Amino acid sequence: MSSGCCGPAAPAEQSAPAVPVQTAPATSSEQVVLSPQLDHLPVAVIGAGPVGLAAAAHLAERNLDFLLLEAGEQVGASIAQWGHVRTFSPWKYDIDAAARRLLDAGGWTAPDEDWLPTGAELVEDYLIPLAAHPAIAPHLRLNAKVTGISRLGFDRVRTTGRDTAPFVIRLADGTEIAARAVVDASGTWRTPNVLGASGLPAHGEHAAAGFVDHALPDVLGADREHYAGKHTLVVGAGHSAATTLLALAALAEEAPETRITWAIRAGSAARTYGGGAADALPARGALGTRLRALVETGRITLLTAFFTHAVTADGEAVTVISRDPSGNEQKVVADRIVAATGYRPDHAIAGELRLDLDAILGSTRALAPLIDPNHHSCGTVPAHGAxxxxxxxxxxxxxxxxxxGRAPTFLMATGYEQVRSVVAALAGDWAAARQVQLELPETGVCSSNLAEAQETRVGLATGISGGLLAAPLPLASVGASAESGGGCCG
Known part of the structure; x- marks a missing residue:
């Protein structure tokens, strides 16, 4: 029943004292206590990507009942969409500790820890075996898209008795599931940023959607026919943009009519080029060095200070107009657009929950200063947890x-530490929940000193800091700012 001013209030449960509702995020001096009346219900984990499956592994280790809800037809469904992309970080940074313990106990053959996996290898060699583990498989539901989360019988306004009411998770097919807690690892892959430079859709953007692909199309494989011999405009300054540009340049070697234009809001591409030979990540440095050479030789046309304002589809072509803050305009006519503009979270499914979101990033307010991209790179974000x-x-x-939220500083290893801490908190083990720590490679990001050696075996590692980044990145990322490819390192 609705909680209007004249509506009856729901009676509080009498079998146990109510727990006071938190009015601000928990800090080191206070802790969230879940009602013991909900202990018979499972924890709902939303999303069966690397972080969601890691949460399931930690829940299994602590013998906490759970349901793992995946909207796709397979685990790692979002990663599978960039399966052709190789990550910057090797396997040793891509596997959660609890997940490894479960897999090792079952006789799993671990990949070469120094190998840089593709997205497809992450799914096939890690996520699928983990999902098939008997501690996880019975709890997994595929094709289970969550459309809403609330408290059973309570909208966001009502307080009395709220903390003893179970969560209710509604699925697209109408099914409703009761849970004692919710761990939302649904990611951002399905909510890409718009082309419009101000965060609003460019004029005509929706009508021209048929001409637009988002980050990391398979230019040299499944999507080749859309790009060979065509003029493609790539918008964005992150590593997903760089990856696509390099793939298009390779395609142009085979299909000489292929033309490439790259548009960025910045005044130069120095940030994308990175440190070159001095980069702590050899594969990432090579990515920037090759991209710079392609621009300097004219094989890629670079447009700077490009602020997408309007998009107009006309027959088989699309026209993109840039209007910078001073009113200066640029125009590009292309056959295809790749919008490598990052991703943003969608909190709509939790609209009836009491969230305390930072006004700028859309993360929790307690987390925001730790991840602010104005002050942090992915290697300087401190460990954090419940x-x-x-x-x-x-x-x-x-x-x-x-x-x-919109911070492009996420690393997959950070996500693994998050869920370790959160699951410890759900188990009531607050000492473990607050003992957060994060061991990163020597560079502080996602280094592999074998990147150059692997390049000679399988080609340049490009696209995603898959080991430390969260998928897709957004790039494994992946919750990116308007011009990042989805993670500072991906």
Missing amino acids: DELAHPEPGYYAVGVKSY
């Missing part, structure tokens, strides 16, 4: 790339 991820709604946690 305290920083808590909302005024006890028992609800957004984790993984979704937890970062």
